[in-house]
Amino acid sequence: MTTNTASKLNLLLIRHIPGTVELASWMDGLGISHDLQQYYRKAGWLEPVGVGASKRPSEQICWEGALYTLQQQGKLPVHAGARTALSLQGYAHYARSDKEPVFLFSPRNTTVPAWFRKYDWHRQVIHEKTSFLAPQQALSKVSLPLFSILVSSPERAMLECLYLAPKAFDLVECYQLMEMLTTLRPKIVQELLEQCRSIRVKRLFLYLSEKAGHLWFNRLDRSRIDLGKGKRVIENGGVLVPDYELVLPNELVSL
Numbered sequence: 001m002t003t004n005t006a007s008k009l010n011l012l013l014i015r016h017i018p019g020t021v022e023l024a025s026w027m028d029g030l031g032i033s034h035d036l037q038q039y040y041r042k043a044g045w046l047e048p049v050g051v052g053a054s055k056r057p058s059e060q061i062c063w064e065g066a067l068y069t070l071q072q073q074g075k076l077p078v079h080a081g082a083r084t085a086l087s088l089q090g091y092a093h094y095a096r097s098d099k100e101p102v103f104l105f106s107p108r109n110t111t112v113p114a115w116f117r118k119y120d121w122h123r124q125v126i127h128e129k130t131s132f133l134a135p136q137q138a139l140s141k142v143s144l145p146l147f148s149i150l151v152s153s154p155e156r157a158m159l160e161c162l163y164l165a166p167k168a169f170d171l172v173e174c175y176q177l178m179e180m181l182t183t184l185r186p187k188i189v190q191e192l193l194e195q196c197r198s199i200r201v202k203r204l205f206l207y208l209s210e211k212a213g214h215l216w217f218n219r220l221d222r223s224r225i226d227l228g229k230g231k232r233v234i235e236n237g238g239v240l241v242p243d244y245e246l247v248l249p250n251e252l253v254s255l
Contacts (some may be wrong), residue, residue, distance in 0.1 A: 019147075023073045026073040044057055050113070053115040061119075063102055068148075078104055080105075081157055082128075085156075086177065088151050103160070133195065153188060171234065178212050194225055
């Protein structure tokens, strides 16, 4: 191994964060050419994860580390959202199990690389491409032991849960999540609701937060939130809630 090759390998090892992935494009930016990357693989210093991605041999990578790589090295606007984000921010006591799906969100035109999509994370990863909220609005950093990742703030995460309901989460479950969110920031909630493009999600959010009796609900200015016109039927044969023109499951309304 030449001195230059060894020097670049040392740089790579210094920059490496356990549990994360190295992208070929990122290594190229460090001056580690494609040929040199191939040499490191043949020499056992790197192990392919898929096309354009590598990891340290015998090191277990996690979906959080891969998401860190997508965000930091790939510069992709993808974040953990919905119940995944709530769990990462201290609401894990309501997580279904450690095998529950991981929910990722991004703008509609985002393409997640094949190595990430095809890798076995031992959990289902659901990538939702949507524009119902602004891409970078109300995101938070969550610090993990070795790195930080961008996730939805609790305010945004709750809206994402409702966006996925009732297919991914039933509305009673969403209400139970909402009950825990006693400290949401009314300014952030207001901004999100004003800019949210889904009438159904906005109505559901307001209905559940009012039903939960949160103090921050009273600080919202509903006159600035466009709730559209006409009924929204969430469940056929359900109960009409006149204030929000929502037809909802009886088991939710009767709580």
